[in-house]
Amino acid sequence: MKTKGKPWQFFVVAVLIVVFAFTAFLGISTQYGDTTKIWVKGAQDIRFGIDIRGGVDVTFMPADGYDATDEQMAAAESVIQQRLVNLNITDNEVYTDYNKDRIIVRFPWKEGETDFNPESAIQEIGATAVLTFREGKEVDSEGKPTGVTAENIILEGKDIKSATAAVDNNANSATYGQYYVSLELNDSGKESFAEATTRLSESKGTISIWMDDTMISYPTVNSAITDGNAMITLNGSDDKTRDEAISLANKINSGALPFALTAENYSTISPSLGANSLQAMVIAGVVAFVLVALFMIANYRLPGAVAVIALLGQTAMTLAFVSGYFSVLNSFTLTLPGIAGIILAIGMGVDANVIAAERIKEEIRSGKSIDGAIRAGFDRGLAPVIDGNVTVIIVAVMLMGAFGPTDGFFARMLKPIFFAFGPSTAGTIYSFGYTLLVGVLLNFVFGVICTRVMLKGISKLKCMRNPVLYGGVKNEKTV
CATH class of the missing domain: 3.30.70 (Alpha-Beta Plaits)
Incomplete structure (x- = not known):
């Protein structure tokens, strides 16, 4: 950041921020007849949580x-x-x-x-599941069992004693390293399963597994199974296959649950209550942005105006991380506390600029040149900005780890800390921590880097060299 500023820096960065904000808020889509093609998701494509949607x-x-x-x-x-x-x-x-x-x-x-x-x-949702093992995999247009599959039920949930996901560790086995589901049958199902597998193994037929009217698997019968212990092999040895094996075992076990x-x-x-709350929060966000912008411009003049442009970029980028603007990132479910996190980040987003602008004003009034004051203002203001933002980042990470899903990134990363919290229903707090974390991290990008680049650039314009624009006194001599 020791390079000399050029006037074009301000215009390039400012235009990029405005264009990005426009697309982040409105998105980009095309209409062809009744079909709408969304190229870039905007604010209207945000997934809202239960407290907003109902x-x-x-x-x-x-x-x-x-x-x-x-x-x-x-x-x-x-x-x-x-x-x-x-x-x-x-x-x-x-x-x-x-x-x-x-x-x-x-x-x-x-x-x-x-x-x-x-x-x-x-x-x-909470009704007891009906698990069945059926002959073949014939389905109708709706995906429900039909024909032989509908008529021939080989096993029911009560016939399954247990299902366990495992990996084949036998080095001499043809399926070494592959994941499978081990089935153990009750006495009530051994005879019918032995008869079906003996008959179907001759033609390499299939036995489909159904949860209610949904087929969840259809393994091929390779040999007769007469002892009540079967193995469903999945072709794969990666993490995805492991998860599939665990999921299949859990679903099979669910059909044999001894309780309702x-x-x-x-x-x-109510959806209407959530919609009213959303409208109120959006208005609060717009009012907060306008008030912060007026405060910055009134108190810090040109540095304040530049800070407002950077703040617009920060707000737009926060929404982009929520809406799914970037195709590589999934959209995030936004709740009312999540919107509160965005509003709070707006206030905190100018923290770096307030510190730098105050330093610049002090340096100019002490007799420094505009270039020297800008350089000193950002250099001396960086340390307190980092300290303040890091503490907020720690709090946001704690909120996401403690109140988010147990398989979330922060929960896994800091498992020794968060295991005591157990599963949580406070997904709304997780949303607050997410938007707050994103906003604070973006503060480093827009509040520190972009603001500095733009201010150093615009300060090179002759019409912007008046110390008054930076908080100094009119016609004050500088060195």
Whole structure:
């Protein structure tokens, strides 16, 4: 940052920020007839959380006080996740508290939903799953079993004793290193399974596995299995295959659950209430930005105006990280506390500029030249900016680790700290920590680097060399 400023630096950076902000807020899309093609996602494409969109927050527990094992709770979680997928509710949160045998589920209203019955949805999601092993894999146009597959049920959930994901460690095996699911059958299913596998092994037929009316797997029968112990081999040895094996084992176990799930409690949020809250938060954000901009320009003049341009870029970039503007990053679910984090970041975003502008004003009034004052202002103001932002980053990371998903990046990275918190329903706090963290990190990019480049550039224009524009006194001599 010791290079001399050029006037074009200001114009190039300012134009790039304005263009980026325009696309980040409005997005880029094309309309062809009734089809809309989204090229770049904007603010209107942000995924909103339950507290904005409306939805249901429900806690499931085993009925009749049944003391479930961790494996059984994991299987029950798989049932709920499969049900949510079947209902086309993909924007959901499912947490399992193994210590208290609780499964916390949060899911939003469907898009455009006007008449939604939360009780029936809860009953549908928490109902006991029906697991079946069927001959073949014939399905109708809706993907449901038909023909031989519908008529020939080989096993039911009660016939499965356990399913376990494992990896083949036998170096002499043809499937060495591959993941598989080990099945152990109850006596009630051994005979029918032996008959089916003996018959189907001759033609290399298949036995499909169904969760309700959804086919979750269809392994090929390679040999007769008469002892009640089967192996479903997955072709692969990577992490993705391991996760598939674990998921399949959990789903199979869910069909053999010895308990039903009951809704301990639930709460609902009206979509209209969330929409009103969103409108209020957006207005608050716009007002906060305008007030901060007026304060910066009134108190720090030209450095303040440059800081406002940088702040616009910071706000737009924060929204870009939320909306899915960058195709390599998935969109993030934004909640009301998340919007509060953005508003808070707006106030904190000018912190670096306030410190630098005050330093510049002091240096000019002490007799330094404009170039020397700008250089000294940013150099001397950098240390306190770093200290202040690092402390906020620590807090944001703690919020994301403690109140986010247990398989999240920060939760895994700092597992010895966060394991005590257990599964959390406070996804809204996680959203707050995310937007706050992104905003503070972007403060280094826009509040320090971009502002410095723009200010050094514009200060080279002859019309911008008046000390008054930087907080000095009119016609004050500088050295």
